[in-house]
Amino acid sequence: MKKLTEEQAGHLMEFTRRHYVEYYDLQCELADHLANGIEAAWQDNPKLSFEAALQKEFKKFGIFGFSDIVEKRTVALQKKYYRLLWGYFKNFFRLPVVAGTVSAIIAVRLLLQLSHWIFGALIFSMIVIGIVRLYRLRKNYKDKLKRTGQKWLLEDTIYACGGVSVLLNVPLQLYINIKTVPSGSMLWLLSAILVLIAIYDYVVLWVLPSRSEGHLEEAYPEYKFQVTK
């Protein structure tokens, strides 16, 4: 049976990239699918050229090509990201960690009682720390992409850190809309919101990126082929 050469297999990976499949796991799966189709076509007609067989096989993906597959894969993995995020977030409300969370809320409440400036300082610190950490993470991620040349959707989502707008906009909007620090139950509520934002920032900026390798290996069995390549 006529088989694909190494060069032709490489060409298929390039073909998927040219058709807007950025992510390595999908590139591998779709390239293998095309390769199987081409080899099956060669069984019927060994004289068929590689390019003609490829075009014939690609037509089977319909007028939208790979785009629908990429789009639905993106949705599926983004759901996975949010499930991971929620899993880590929930840990802060389980024993014994919840004691730390409650202590943090009480501490923030005591601090906020002192001055409105402390409210500003807390918001400002969260924004600055968030920006610095995000910048460093994105830089490291870009360096890694240059080094490996392989992009993984889940990793891309982890290093997007849930989007800048959530990280920066939510605390900023709080600061803009709260002119004076409230008292009583509203102060408890504000303290709890600030702690929740801090936990969210910690999970998306520290916990998930630091455990990304483990999650990638779990989500992509292909990942070990990249690391050990």
Added chain:
Amino acid sequence: MKNSSLYKGSLTTIIMKLLEENGRMYGYEITQKVKQITAGELTITEGALYPALHKLESEGLLDVEVERVDNRLRKYYKLTESGEKETVNKMAELEEFIRNMQSILSPDVKPGLQL
């Protein structure tokens, strides 16, 4: 997929049933198996197959394995434990659906169905 409006809702059941019978399979193999079993009457399109596989995988019903075959990586899908249970449920649902359809289309065979 041929007659897509009739078969569309059964795609995941078809995939899971095939995986239950064959252990593990890769995408292209699934399309060919369906074609072979139905003598070409039913064709699963690539555009429908992969999103369905990825959805089942993200729901934890399928597990994946990757192997280097020839000069490329091949991704195999297999049922997880919860996938096996879900296959039983889906098959029961589908069989009930078929029974009901038969009762509607051929009332003589299964009388007694009340609408």
